[in-house]
Structures are given as structure tokens and as C-alpha cells.
Amino acid sequence: IYAALVNKATIALYEGAPNTSGFCEFxxxxxxxxxxxxPSLVKAWRSSDAVNDFDWTSIRCxxxxxxxxxxxxxxxxxxxxxxxxxxxxxxGTEIGGGYIxxxxxxxxxxxxxxxxxxxLDLVIVDQQGLTADSGEVFLVPPSIGLTTTLINGKHHxxxxxxxxxxxxxxxxxxxxxxxxxxxxGYFQAQxxxxxxxxxxxxxxxxxxxxxxxNTHEQIQETAAVAIPPADGGPECLVVYxxxxxxTDPETPxxxxxxxxxxxxxxxxxLNPLFRxxxxxxxxxxxxxxxxxxxxxxxxxxxxxxxxxxxxxxT
Numbered sequence: 001i002y003a004a005l006v007n008k009a010t011i012a013l014y015e016g017a018p019n020t021s022g023f024c025e026f027x028x029x030x031x032x033x034x035x036x037x038x039p040s041l042v043k044a045w046r047s048s049d050a051v052n053d054f055d056w057t058s059i060r061c062x063x064x065x066x067x068x069x070x071x072x073x074x075x076x077x078x079x080x081x082x083x084x085x086x087x088x089x090x091x092g093t094e095i096g097g098g099y100i101x102x103x104x105x106x107x108x109x110x111x112x113x114x115x116x117x118x119x120l121d122l123v124i125v126d127q128q129g130l131t132a133d134s135g136e137v138f139l140v141p142p143s144i145g146l147t148t149t150l151i152n153g154k155h156h157x158x159x160x161x162x163x164x165x166x167x168x169x170x171x172x173x174x175x176x177x178x179x180x181x182x183x184x185g186y187f188q189a190q191x192x193x194x195x196x197x198x199x200x201x202x203x204x205x206x207x208x209x210x211x212x213x214n215t216h217e218q219i220q221e222t223a224a225v226a227i228p229p230a231d232g233g234p235e236c237l238v239v240y241x242x243x244x245x246x247t248d249p250e251t252p253x254x255x256x257x258x259x260x261x262x263x264x265x266x267x268x269x270l271n272p273l274f275r276x277x278x279x280x281x282x283x284x285x286x287x288x289x290x291x292x293x294x295x296x297x298x299x300x301x302x303x304x305x306x307x308x309x310x311x312x313x314t
Contacts, residue, residue, distance in 0.1 A: 009034075019044040024054045031058040035081075038201035039069040039234050040273070042077050056081040061104060065089040066201025068189045070233030074110035088113050090177065090189055092203075094159075095120075096145020099137075099175065100187055111232055112186040119143050123172060124179050129164035136193040137179040138163060138172035146173065190228060191235050195295050197226035198235055200273035206295055212269045213239060213262055218247040223285050225299045227277070236277035240298055242284060255281070 004011050012030045014023055018041055027035060035056075042064070045051050059081035064074065065088070074086045085108045091098030099120045100113045108114060116122050121140040126132035139146070149155050163172045178190035192198060195206045209224040220242045226235035239262065263276045286294040 019048070019050065021050045021053070024051045024056075027056060027059070028054040033058055033060045034063065035059050036063045036065070037077070038066040039064060039073060040067065040200045042073045043070065043233070046073055046076050051080050059084050062086040063089055065091075065098070067198045067234045068191055068228060068232065069111045070229070070231060071109075071111040072231070073233065078110065086110060088189075091117070092175070094147045095139065095143070095175070096147075099139055100179070109186065112182065112188050114186055119145075122179070123166050123170075124181060125164050125172075131167050133181040134190070135178065137175055137177050138166075139175055140166055140170050141173050188232070191226055197224070197237065199226070199237055199275075200234070200271070202271060202273065204270070204274070209237070209239075209266065209270065209274070212265050213241070216258075216262060216265060218244055218258060219262075220244045221285060223293050223295055223298055225295050225302070227299060227302050237274060238277055238298075238302060239279045240282050240285060241279055243281060255279075 001011065012026075012032055014026045016022055024045070061084050062077060062081070064086050069086075069088065078084060078086060085102070085104065087102040087104070087108070088111065089098045089101045090113065091100075098117045099122055100115070101117050102108050102112070102114045106114045120143045123138050123140060124132055124135050125138055126135040147155065147159075150158060159173050160171065163174050166172050176192055176194045176196055178193045180188045180190055182188055196203050197206065197209075206224040210222045213219060213222045213224070222242070223240040225238050225240070227238050228235055241258075241262075259276065259279045262279060266274050266276065286297045
């Protein structure tokens with residue numbers, strides 16, 4: 001809002017669901033020139049053909065943020081407005097804006113970033129704490145937008161404790177994203193590195209999702225993890241579930257019903273935009289010696305082998 005007003009721009013507001021043809025018609029009639037999107041919305045437009053009947057040639061560029069995007073979806077979006085570029089932007093409230101972006105003065109490819117934002121720099125670190133082309137991204141302070149305190153939390157513990165040092169000995173700040181440096185100076189987001197996931201452009205912790213799912217009478221415990229699709233795009237919610245000993249679904253119908261009921265719990269108690277991609281029934285969750293659930297292990301091994309019991313697809 002501030003950026004629009006300081007540049008004397010007009011902000012167009014629409015009342016209603018943005019995944020409908022009504023919203024797409026509004027973009028045409030208001031002659032919007034810069035359209036902000038989240039990748040899940042673009043995927044919905046593409047699958048429903050909601051844009052087909054409208055003229056979006058007034059759009060000069062798109063801005064995409066909130067979650068990882070899919071290159072094919074973003075290329076499709078560009079074609080709806082005469083190949084207007086999509087400016088990818090990633091950041092957060094706690095840093096006062098973004099830390100990596102695209103621009104209108106650099107070559108761009110769909111679903112990639114081209115530069116750290118002005119006033120910030122970043123370092124990508126692997127699991128050994130060494131700088132790398134793929135791994136967890138850390139910010140290099142200082143920067144004017146970075147928080148200095150955390151309400152009801154320990155600021156230093158959250159953002160600085162146990163972080164590696166930068167290549168020049170800098171103190172680094174944790175942000176929680178995975179990033180990959182591509183040839184040609186581009187970057188691509190790989191999802192979250194911690195137990196926070198990004199669903200429909202909204203950050204939520206695994207614990208919040210698990211707390212809701214564990215209220216189901218057939219569930220003993222769960223682990224919720226976000227899995228990036230092989231072809232890129234928004235993270236998919238995968239739930240690993242341990243059933244109560246008295247529960248033994250034997251038929252595909254039983255498993256399907258369980259998946260539907262877990263989705264209903266999330267829809268009713270958290271957010272209808274959070275969609276369960278898959279539920280996997282397992283005998284026990286991997287844990288550390290201190291009994292903490294090893295969600296990273298579940299993420300890292302997803303896809304390597306099928307669980308002994310059937311998956312529940314929803």
C-alpha cells in the first residue's frame with residue numbers, strides 16, 4: 001500500500017473470491033497494470049480456464065509472492081498478458097519486506113529471482129555450515145527492516161542462536177527458507193527449512209496442524225511436513241499418521257474416508273485453503289533421543305520408498 005501511494009498509483013480492490021471469473025473480469029474492466037498473485041491462485045485460474053474470456057493486455061507485469069511458484073504455471077500466466085514478466089518476491093513481516101526479488105531491468109525467467117533486494121544480502125549454507133549453491137538461506141545484517149525484539153519470544157534464540165558465520169566472518173540471521181542458486185545468477189526457492197510450512201501463501205507450523213489432526217478418534221499421533229513438488233510450485237501438505245491400536249483400516253474405502261475426515265478437520269479448524277495432498281499410515285514416527293519428532297527425516301526420505309501400509313490420497 002505504501003509503495004503504491006508514494007508512487008501515486010491507484011489501488012484496485014475487489015470484493016469476492018479471486019479464483020472466479022468475476023475477479024478476472026474485474027482485472028479487465030479496471031485496466032489493472034500491475035497484478036499481485038500467489039502461485040496457488042494462478043494454478044486455480046489455469047485449471048479452471050477462468051481467464052480465457054477476458055482481455056488482460058493492460059497488465060505490464062505481475063508480482064508473485066507468498067509461496068514457491070511453478071515455472072509452467074507462471075509461463076502460462078505471462079501468456080495471458082502478452083508475455084508480461086512475473087516479478088518473484090520473497091521476504092516476510094519480520095524483515096520489513098523482501099530479501100530476494102526480480103526486477104523490470106534484468107532478464108527474467110519464470111519462477112526465479114534475479115537479485116537480493118536493495119539494502120540486504122544473503123548467504124546460502126549447506127548442512128555442514130559451508131557456503132553452497134543449494135541449502136538454507138541466511139540474511140546478512142544489518143538492514144533497516146530487521147526486527148530487534150520479539151513479543152512473547154526470545155528474539156536472539158529464534159533468529160541468531162547456532163547460526164553459521166558468513167564467508168567474511170559476518171553474523172548471519174536465520175530466515176527459514178531453502179534456496180538454490182542457478183546458472184546465470186538466478187535463484188529459485190525450495191520451500192521451508194524448518195518446521196514451518198507455507199500453504200496457500202500462509203505460514204503455519206507443523207505443530208498447529210498436528211494439534212488439530214490428533215483430535216481424530218482413530219489417530220494416535222501425526223507429523224505434518226511440506227513436500228516441494230518435483231516440477232516446482234507450492235508446497236504440498238503430507239501427513240504421516242500413527243493409528244490407535246484399536247484402529248485397522250483394511251479397505252481403500254476406509255482409508256479414503258479417513259483422509260476426507262482429516263481434511264475436514266483442517267478446513268473447519270484452520271483454513272480451507274490448506275489442502276492435504278497425501279496421508280501416509282506408518283507404525284511409528286522417527287524421533288530424536290530427546291523424543292522430538294524428526295520431520296526433516298520424513299521430508300528427506302519422502303519418495304524414496306512407499307510405506308508398508310497404503311497411502312491415503314485426498
